[in-house]
Amino acid sequence: MTRIRFQQSLDDLKGKLLVMAGMAEQQIQRAVEAYRVRDLSICALVDHSELAINRMEREIDQAALDLLAMEQPMAIDLRFILAVIKINSDVERVGDAAKSISDRVRSMDTMAAADLPVDIPRMASLASNMVRRSLQAFIEADADLARTVLSMDDAVDGMNRAAHTALASLMAAESHRAPQALTALMVCRSLERVADHATNIAEDVIFWVKGADVRHQGDLEA
Amino acid sequence: MTRIRFQQSLDDLKGKLLVMAGMAEQQIQRAVEAYRVRDLSICALVDHSELAINRMEREIDQAALDLLAMEQPMAIDLRFILAVIKINSDVERVGDAAKSISDRVRSMDTMAAADLPVDIPRMASLASNMVRRSLQAFIEADADLARTVLSMDDAVDGMNRAAHTALASLMAAESHRAPQALTALMVCRSLERVADHATNIAEDVIFWVKGADVRHQGDLEA
Numbered sequence: 001m002t003r004i005r006f007q008q009s010l011d012d013l014k015g016k017l018l019v020m021a022g023m024a025e026q027q028i029q030r031a032v033e034a035y036r037v038r039d040l041s042i043c044a045l046v047d048h049s050e051l052a053i054n055r056m057e058r059e060i061d062q063a064a065l066d067l068l069a070m071e072q073p074m075a076i077d078l079r080f081i082l083a084v085i086k087i088n089s090d091v092e093r094v095g096d097a098a099k100s101i102s103d104r105v106r107s108m109d110t111m112a113a114a115d116l117p118v119d120i121p122r123m124a125s126l127a128s129n130m131v132r133r134s135l136q137a138f139i140e141a142d143a144d145l146a147r148t149v150l151s152m153d154d155a156v157d158g159m160n161r162a163a164h165t166a167l168a169s170l171m172a173a174e175s176h177r178a179p180q181a182l183t184a185l186m187v188c189r190s191l192e193r194v195a196d197h198a199t200n201i202a203e204d205v206i207f208w209v210k211g212a213d214v215r216h217q218g219d220l221e222a
Numbered sequence: 223m224t225r226i227r228f229q230q231s232l233d234d235l236k237g238k239l240l241v242m243a244g245m246a247e248q249q250i251q252r253a254v255e256a257y258r259v260r261d262l263s264i265c266a267l268v269d270h271s272e273l274a275i276n277r278m279e280r281e282i283d284q285a286a287l288d289l290l291a292m293e294q295p296m297a298i299d300l301r302f303i304l305a306v307i308k309i310n311s312d313v314e315r316v317g318d319a320a321k322s323i324s325d326r327v328r329s330m331d332t333m334a335a336a337d338l339p340v341d342i343p344r345m346a347s348l349a350s351n352m353v354r355r356s357l358q359a360f361i362e363a364d365a366d367l368a369r370t371v372l373s374m375d376d377a378v379d380g381m382n383r384a385a386h387t388a389l390a391s392l393m394a395a396e397s398h399r400a401p402q403a404l405t406a407l408m409v410c411r412s413l414e415r416v417a418d419h420a421t422n423i424a425e426d427v428i429f430w431v432k433g434a435d436v437r438h439q440g441d442l443e444a
Contacts, residue, residue, distance in 0.1 A: 065304065072294040082287065082307070089311070171393050171400040178394040182404070189411070 006071055013063055013084055014139070020056040021091045021135045023049060025128050027098035028194055032124040034105045035187055038113075046102040053095040060088045083208035087138065090197040090204075094131055097190040097197070104183050104190075114180035117166040120187055123159050126152065127191045130198035137202060143209040149202035156195035163188045228293055235285055235306055236361070242278040243313045243357045245271060247350050249320035250416055254346040256327045257409055260335075268324040275317040282310045305430035309360065312419040312426075316353060319412040319419070326405050326412075336402035339388040342409055345381050348374065349413045352420035359424060365431040371424035378417035385410045 027049055034042035064085050067073065073081060130152050137146035167181040167188075249268055256264035286307050289295065295303060352374050359368035389403040389410075 065301070068290070068304075069297065069300055075291065078291055079287070082290075085304070085307070086311070089308070168401060168404055171404060172397050175394050175397040175400070178397070178400060179390060182390055182393060182407075185404075 006067075006073070006077075009063075009067055009071075010077065010080060013060065013067065013081070016056065016060050016063070017084055017088060017091070018135060018139065020053060020060065020088070021094075021131065023053055023056075024091050024094040024098070025131045025135075027053070027095050028101075028124060028128050028131070028191075031098040031101035031105070032121060032187075032191075034102060035108075036121060038105065038108060040106065040109070043102040043105050046098055050095050050099045053092060057088055057092040061085060064088070079208050079211065083138075083204045086204045087201050090200045094194050094197050097194045100190045101187050104186050108180070108183055111179050111183070114177045116177070116181060116184050117170065118163040118184050118188065120184060120191070123156065123163070123188060123191050126156055126159070127194040127198065130156070130195050131201070134198045134201035134205065137205045138208075141205075141209050143206045146202040146205040146209075149198055153195050153199045156192055160188050160192040228289075228295075228299075231285075231289055231293075232299065232302060235282065235289065235303070238278065238282050238285065239306055239310060239313065240357060240361065242275060242282065242310070243316075243353065245275055245278075246313050246316040246320070247353045247357075249275070249317050250323075250346060250350050250353070250413075253320040253323035253327070254343060254409075254413075256324060257330075258343060260327065260330060262328065262331070265324040265327050268320055272317050272321045275314060279310055279314040283307060286310070301430050301433065305360075305426045308426045309423050312422045316416050316419050319416045322412045323409050326408050330402070330405055333401050333405070336399045338399070338403060338406050339392065340385040340406050340410065342406060342413070345378065345385070345410060345413050348378055348381070349416040349420065352378070352417050353423070356420045356423035356427065359427045360430075363427075363431050365428045368424040368427040368431075371420055375417050375421045378414055382410050382414040 027046055030042050030049075031046050034040070034046065064081050067081055068078075071077075130149050133152075134146060134149045137143070137149065164185060167185045170181045171178040249271055252264050252271075253268050255261070256268065286303050289303055290300075293299075352371050355374075356368060356371045359365070359371065386407060389407045392403045393400040
């Protein structure tokens with residue numbers, strides 16, 4: 001394989017990953033919309049696309065492995081391919097989180113509507129934003145942009161903790177709204193996981209661009 | 223590097239991963255013991271070991287990357303190193319799950335003891351068993367053993383679903399036990415995640431041994 005064709009293969013790999021990431025981000029939006037309007041037909045769409053994302057994960061892993069096996073790339077290309085393998089796994093798990101939310105929506109079918117002290121669309125928008133921004137950092141090889149994702153994660157964690165506290169109190173105080181509150185709480189947890197995966201992606205981007213491992217950096221100061 | 227020294231480096235890598243996996247498995251046992259007896263001193267131990275696991279994850283990733291960069295391994299060795307990178311990430315997340323359980327135990331501090339319709343130690347034992355078995359499959363390069371982990375995952379999923387149903391009903395019926403039931407439900411979710419990570423590890427072992435990608439195999443039939 002010539003250098004030009006090798007570069008082309010790396011670009012193809014990146015392109016496939018971006019398509020898959022776009023699908024995963026859309027899955028989150030769909031699942032939260034299904035939750036908001038209680039529409040099971042959107043759930044069916046989420047389930048269907050989940051299968052497509054799983055297939056893409058396999059294809060991307062295989063393509064990355066083929067490049068490693070056939071080309072024996074050095075240094076920066078090697079780190080790029082490893083970043084793709086790791087990001088691939090996190091993107092697929094964003095899809096899993098959407099599926100979890102969609103499963104919750106199905107379980108709400110018999111529950112009455114209830115006003116709850118939590119703004120799930122807002123939390124979803126922040127988490128989706130993190131996924132989008134981490135991927136943008138990947139496209140542009142922008143470690144500074146990736147770092148902004150790490151600080152957004154604290155905001156989502158804070159929202160999740162606040163939601164947990166408010167919903168747990170509600171459950172204890174008003175048992176007739178307990179099932180709805182529990183469902184909302186589970187959806188928040190899934191969104192917090194989405195934010196965690198976006199954080200992992202951002203860390204992988206920084207690792208790829210800078211060659212430094214920023215994961216668990218807080219630990220180093222401990 | 224001679225072939226013998228290269229083989230030695232691969233064995234070192236495997237050895238480090240096994241030490242880390244043993245720690246992660248122990249973390250789950252400790253966290254569930256902390257839950258069972260409500261002992262915050264065990265929580266402190268879990269937090270401390272979590273930092274050690276995070277450090278080991280970084281070291282293993284770096285060692286794997288160094289081997290890929292310097293040795294340009296082919297075929298079977300390449301797949302082994304990639305399996306190590308993937309398993310490493312799942313083992314670290316088993317440690318994260320233990321930390322989540324430990325955080326829950328801290329939040330129980332002000333709650334009265336309550337009898338709950340869920341056997342968390344049993345679920346924890348099954349999930350730990352899956353982690354141990356998936357790593358044993360890795361040591362022995364035993365794809366058949368790894369496959370048994372995949373079927374155990376269904377059992378844990380079933381236990382988690384049953385726990386969810388029982389605890390959600392309890393929350394709606396008896397609000398004075400709602401906080402304890404919610405905590406138990408969150409611990410079950412964390413254990414279900416442990417089982418998912420063990421499943422991922424088992425799939426990576428099969429991928430390494432057989433060269434076949436068994437992930438999302440159910441999807442192929444869909």
